[in-house]
Structures are given as C-alpha cells and as structure tokens.
Amino acid sequence: MQSMNKQKGFSRKYRSAAPKLSKSVYKVSSGKTSRLGSKLSFQVFLPTVFLTILGLITVWSASLTIVDASVPRQLLAVLIGGVAAYFMWRFDYRELSDYTTALLITDIILFILPMIPGLSYSAKGMEGWISIPLIGLRLQPSELMKLVTIFYVAGLGTKFNGHIKTFGDYVKICAQFLIPVALLITQDLGTALIVLVAGAAIIICSGAKKEWVIPTIVLFVCVVALVVFTSMLPGLPHLLHDYQIKRLLVFVDPSLDPSGDGYNLQQANIAVGSGGFLGKGIGNATQAGQGFLPEAHTDFAFALFAEQFGFVGCVGLLGLYAWLIFATIRLAFDIEDIFAKLVLVGIVAMWSFQILENIGMCMGIMPITGIPLPFISYGATSMVVQLFSVGVVESIYRHRKKAA
C-alpha cells in the first residue's frame, strides 16, 4: 500500500513538472524510453519497490508473534523514507561535491546528537539512539552517517579526477576518511565496518595505486588482528568489548556460549536450513514464530524470511538485490561525472557488504554483528536511509547529463 502511494506521488509530480523538464538532451539520449523513464530509472526503482514490499511482508509475519514488530511503524518509516527519497531525487546531488567540509561537520553533528540530553534514547543496552520528540520515532544517526560519509569521501576523491598521483595525497585522503570512521567505531562497530568498506571502495576507485592499497589492507588486517589479540589477553588494553570477542569466538565455534550468541547463531542456522526448498509458508515459521529465533524481525530478519519462503524465496530476494545493485553499477559505468561514479561506488559497496554481512551471519559464514538487512529488517532508521540511498541513485540518474 505504501509503495503504491509512492508511485502515485512520482507520477503526479511528473505530470506537473513535465513542461519545464522537456529539454532536448533527454529526448535524444533516452531514445524510445518514456519521458518518465528519462528521469526515473525503473531498473533501480522496481527492485526497490519489490524489496520494500517483501520487507513489509516479513515485518508483518514477524508481528504475528513478536510484539515489538509493528507494521504501522514500519509503514511510517517507508513513508518518511519515500518522501526523503523523492526530495533527494529532485535535488541536484552535484552541489554536494564541493561541500566536503560541511559534510564532515554534518557527520560530527550526527555523532553528537545522541549525546544531547533531550534527544538521547537508550534501551536494551544499545547506544547511539535518538528519539524524535513529537512523533516518537527512534532513530540511529549512525545509519545516516553512512550516507553522509559516502558523499564526503566521494567529494574528497573527486578532486583527484581519477588519479591519486602522489603518496602524500593518498595518505591525506585516507586520513580525512578515517575521521568519521573513528567516530563511528566508538559508537557502532558494525556500521563503522560498512562505512570502512564503502569508503575504501571509493578511495580505490578514485585512483589509488595498487602498491599503496595492498599494503594498506595488509596493515589494516594486522591492526585488527592486534586489537583482537590484545582484547583477548588479560592485562593488555581491551579495545573490543567482551561481547564482541565472544561473537568472534562463537563464529569460529558455534557450540560455545549455547545460551547467548552461540544459541542465536544455531537457531538462525536452523531457521534458514529448515526452510527447505519452498519454505514453511507465511506465518508458519516455527523457529521465529515460537520464539526460538531471537531478534527475528531485526538482525535475523533474513532467517525469518528464509524459513518462510525457502530456497526459492531466498534466491528471489538475492535476485532483487542483484537487480538493484547491478543496475546501480551500470549507472556508474554510464555516468560521466566522477563524483557521481564515486557516490554510486560507495552505495553499491555499502549494499553489497551489508547483504553479505547480514545474510552471511544468518548462515554462519560471517560473525554476528547488529547490522540490519536493507529494506527487510524492522527498523525505521535503516528503512529511511536505504530508501534515501535509492533516492540518491535516482537523483544521479536524473541529473546524469554533465553539469549544464
């Protein structure tokens, strides 16, 4: 229902805005495609709509047994996300490329938001939430920081025009990138990891030389190994929380911690595996429905989805993600503007890694982190930010002609 509204919204806008936008360049470049098609990429829009519908179905099925999962709240998020995406679509993203400093400041403000007394909200031991006073929606600014940081790093990368010529420049862009990453690490390690992957993809695509990138990755792996190592030994500084170390150990051996993360992991595996070929059907998920699978509507939403829809449904879901991601990659190929290319690279890397991490976690091939599955997991912030990301892609499509 929500997605229908959104579609209507688009078409209405199109009608009213049509006369102003009938520039020859679109007609020529888009050839046989309709005029709406010249402004809205259906290759990106359609998978988004389908994914959102699947997500709502999943949240609805979770709401049958899980009190926390509220379909109206999720619909509200879709609505807010849709509106945000619409405005983003209309907005000429190119203006952003010059405002890297402003973007960094935005990042910092978002970082500080949860620390402001009137806004901060904490529950279930989670940090970094804010509660918007009037509508009562709880948001996680760190989710938004993902997108802002992608713009920020893309802006930094654009200046090199496809080639980072000196090692000094490379170090500089890396250092600038590390500021928001460092902020995020203190707040939400999972989100920081996504931003790290997205930012790294942008920097690599900005033209960083292989002989710099590979040692950087090696150095990064060494630092991570060192941090994990010191956190596991008594007497040395523990940079990671105990629960994070435990998740790593459980990843290696799921039989550990049978009541905590190990239990969650095993139950998620059972949920996915027992889905079988066609799944158990909507509302018949015994793992999630009878409470064996914790967080079935949020972190482990994929396990719930997989249990209900089986292999066929999961391949369909992966297909929709692939459709969305490869359509975005194609747009990155097509687009000439370097800033746009880099933003798209960041978004593709973000989606890809988030899908790998969340779905992989449900199947025991990635460690457990609290990262939501884009468009599917219950949670307003994630939904708004993911739809907003689609808005960014659509905006790039709409403004694909070189700056006039």
Add this chain to the structure above:
Amino acid sequence: MNQVGVVLVILAIVAVILFVVLWLLFLGKKGPIRLSVSKPRVNTESANEAGTNKDFKGRLFGLSIFSGSIFTVLAARLWSMQLLGNQDYSKAAQANATRTVTTPAPRGRILDRNGVELVANRPSLCVLASPEVADDANEVAHLALVLGMPKEAAARKIKDTTNGSSGFRLVASDVDRQSVAYIQEHIDSFPGISIQERAERSYPQAETAAHVLGYAGSITQEQLDKNKEKQDSDEAEGISYQAGDTIGQSGVEYQYESVLAGVPGEQEIYVDASGKVLGYGNATDPTPGSDVTLTIDVNIQKAAEEGLKIAIQKAKNQGKKGTAGAICILSAKTGEVLGMASYPEYNPAIFNGGISSDDWEALAGEKSGYPLMNRAVSGTYVSASTIKPLSALTALDNELFTYDTAIDCVGLWTGFGKDYGQWCWKHSGHGWMNLRNGLVNSCNSVFYEIGKRVWLSDNKEALQDKFKEWGLGSKTGIDLPAEAEGRVPTPEWKWNYFTSSSDEDRAWKGGDNTNLAVGQGDILVTPLQMATIYLGVANSGTIYKPHVLKSVSSKEGEGSVIESQTEVLKQIAENPGYMQLVQSGLQGVIYEEDLAVAAHFKNLPVKVAGKTGTGEVKGKDPNSWFCCYAPADDPQYVMSVVIEEGGFGANSAMFAARNVLGLIYGVPDSSSALSQNAIM
C-alpha cells in the same frame, strides 16, 4: 517433488538471474561496454579523460566482481543449507519445538511367599507446576499457602530442573483432597498448575523386611550416566531412564529393577521457546511393572525381626552394648530365604517423593549405625566357635584326629610351649575330650590341637582349604546386591596385608593356625555365609544356593513368567561318618553342654542342632553368634544370627533364633535361663 524437478527449477532461477545481470552489464542497448549514456555526444574529450574513463571501467568491473562474488557465495551457502542440509536442520527445528513428557509407570508389587503384600502402590495426589509459574511470585505464595508449605520451598521446587528444563515440576506429593479440591475450584487463579495422580510405594507391613526389599528412589546422576552409556552401547535393551525417574536403589527393588519397573507412558507435546504448550502429539499409556513374589514368609520375617530385638535387649540387660544384629533363615531343602533381617532398621517409605537431606543424614551417618546396610549379606564378622564344625571335619579328613583321639584340657593349652600358652574358655579345664565332646563343649584346647596338627602336617593350609571348599571367602551369589565376600586368612594374605609390620610379624605362625581353628583372629564371614554352611552340615554336604526370588508374575492374567529353581551351590563330598559326628556334636551343644541352654529348647516338638559363638573384637564387647538347624533329624530350617557387641552366643544371639523357632513350631521360649559358660 522429485530431484530432477528441483534441480531444473534452481537452474532456471540461476539462469534468469545470470541473464539479468549480464544484460544489465553488457548486452543491453546501453550496455557500458558499448556506449555510455552521453559519450557519443561529447566531442571534446581529451586523451587524458578518455584514459580516465577506461581506468574507471576497470575499477567498476572490479566492483562488479566484488558484488557478484558475494551473491555467488550466499547462493552457494543457501544451496548447501536449504537443499542439501535441509533434513538435519528440519530435524533440529522439530526437536526444538517437540518435547516428550513421560508419565511414570507404577512399579510391580513385592509379595511374600504366600501372596501377602510387602510393597504395594498407593495413589498419591501430586501438584505439578510448569516452569513459568516461578516468575509469578503472587501465584507461588498463594500456592504455598494452600499446600501449607513455606513459599521459598515451593519456589525452589518449581525452579528445580531435575525433571528436565521444560517438563512440569513436582511441587508437592500426597496432597490432601481438600487442598486439591480448592486448587481445582480456583484453577483460574493457578495458571500453569496441574494435579496428577501418581503411584507411590506403600509398605503395608511398615519396616518389615526393609533390608531385603530395599527402597526405590530418584535416579542419581551417576546412575543416569551409566544407563545412558548402556543405552548408547550395544543392543539398547532395558529401560532408558530420565532424570527424576524412580529406580530401585537397594535390595530386591534394585536387584529386580528390570521386572519391577514398568514402561513409562509418553506424551509428545509441542512447545514454544518458553516451554508453553502449543499442542499435543502421540501418546502411549504407561505399562505397569510385574509383581515379584519372594521366598520370604512374612510371619517368619516378623519373628526374626522381633527375635533380633529380643536378643539385643538380652545383651543390654547383661551390660553389653548390643548395637546391631542380623539374622538369616533359610529353607534347608531349597536354599530359599524365609526371613532375613538386619538391625538397626529403617522405614523405606521415607524415600517416597524424594528423601529430605536431614532424613538422609540420619540414615547414612555413622552415628545412626548404618541402618540402610543389610548386615545379613553385607556385614562381615569374626566367625568365632561357629566355625568349629569345619575345623573338626578338617582334622578328620586329614587323619589328624580319629573318632577317639582325646586331648586332656587343663585350661591353659601349651601345645607350642609354655611361653605360647592359650586359654580354653573354661580355665579350669574340660579334662579328657574327644572330638565330638570337644565340639559339644566347644573346648578350645581340642581345636588348638587341631590347629597345631594342621600346622605340623604336610598341608599347612588344610583349614583354609576346608573353609574355602565350604564357601567362605566368596559370595554365595544370593540375588541381593552388595553381598560381601568375607575373608579366609592365609599366610600369603597375612604377608601382603600387614605390609608395614616387620617380616617376623607378617609371617604366618602356629598361633595363627590355632586361632583360625577356633574362628578367632582375621577370619571374616557374613551371617548368610554361616547360614549356608549350616545348611551344608544339615544336608551332609549339599548346599543350596540361597535366593529371595520365588517368582515373577506375568503382566497379564494369572501365572508367572519366572519361577526360581532350587540350585545346588556346592556338593561337598564328606565322609558320612564324619558328618554324623559333627551333626551329633551340634545336637549335643543344645542339649548336653549346658542345662541353661537346653532349657530353652526342651519344650520344642523337634530336636535342634546348633552352635554358639563369641567373636572377640578388639576394644569392643564380643559379637554374639548362634547358628542352628531344625529338626535335627530331618532339617527344614537353617538359621544364623549375629548380634554386634552382644556378648556370649548363648546369652544373646540364641534368643533371636529361639524366637523364630517358637513361631515356626508354635512353642514360645518358656525359659529365661542364662548360661554361665563363657563359650568362645
């Protein structure tokens, strides 16, 4: 759905995805390889920019590979989990949501040889609670109030997970009807509470035969592990136990667990993660266990227990401690155990519904005198003079003594020289004694002489050989648990046992042999072993295997599935003449040795043959022994009695045996005479 169909559908899906991806990337009209959106329209690209564009293509292609490989990995893992591993995961999911609740089966009854119930079952109303009740403090308090128990105790029982984490927990058993009625009327205020009628052990004869019957209690973790090991190993026969099950822990309850225990009923239930019941599946009713009939005669048993108490009272009257005792009555013709008692006793009903730790302390502690121990089979004692028939047979068999060999007993026996003199119990001496009279009067000098002659003969271990031949030092094989072997000391044993002593002290000496011949020193026997030896004497060498099981009734209808058979344990070839001498001597013990003893037996319609004994225990009052059989000319009953710290055999243990004989022949003991003879 057939396999081929599945594979085809999957291949189709994969092909479609592949096609879409390839079309998006390369084949579409606007594919990036062929043209970019506005490339043809841009005329003024510098060479540098064209190069940059080419670089970007390579990088974006790398990004495509990154994303593409993620999808490949995830799809492959989905394939392996949902298609290849589906069965295992489905089973795990099912196991998650399914629980099996067992309903205990009533155990079989235990009857005496005439069908009198010794152990039966009685219904007990139990209040059960599901685990989540523990979270509701008000409900727990309310329930505790109704049941009349402290609310902490009720809460502890509900949190107790010995019956499995999701099963119902037993809050109280034997709840009175009034409380049950109240709970049933107000069942709405007691969510998660249910009432169940369970069978509990009842003991119509109270403590009678408690040691033979044993008790049934909750299975211990150790027993559970053992049972699991057994079930997991070879052919999974027998019962698979679960925590909280009742299992025989001692006596017949333990020995015949496999027939007494029924097969528990099972009920499959479907639960959610919190254990809430969502539905019910297959159910099977419990199959009760089989009834077991024992060889015990409840009247003889009661007389035996009463006799023990009388014997102990007599000992106490004489200033002896008389702390404990045991009695064994066998059928001389079959080896059937007609009665078997041990003192102190206990009430097996105390184990119903789980024994409290205070009660357990009281039963298991040293202070209480180990009332759970069946001293008739597990207690070992110095045999004292009751061994003398075997010593006499040793002397005759080895031609060390003839019927007429006589010894002059002067009180102090100095067969090994004056420095090694040993006293006969009669310090004034018996005068000239042949073997029969030596047995009748229990003259130690005669038996010291036997010990000495054995010591000087070719076979220095002739005594030990004889004792072992008759079954001492090894189990009789009675169908009761925890039977002790006792001990027949040999030179080899002594050498290995006293390892910290000097070689001189460790070596076997003539004095050890003379001690052995009179049943003192290191020899240890169980009351049951002595009963079988007197059974052998009564039957001139034939010892039947002692047993308590008579039959096991079939579960349905009349008849029995198992009937115990009379089994010859030992057939000892003794010279009939020698046996007659011993039998005559034992009869003489009762009627000739001491008028005070004879007085007790005079009014019996049958002749009795027997032997007293007084076992010396360092630092304690001596153990009082009495073994006998009756009638002497056609033995039907064999008995052995031991009273710990009871003093002289004739003045304590004898009373227990006499009490049983009094019941059997309907002639109670009319004499209260005490022997003045300190017969060892």
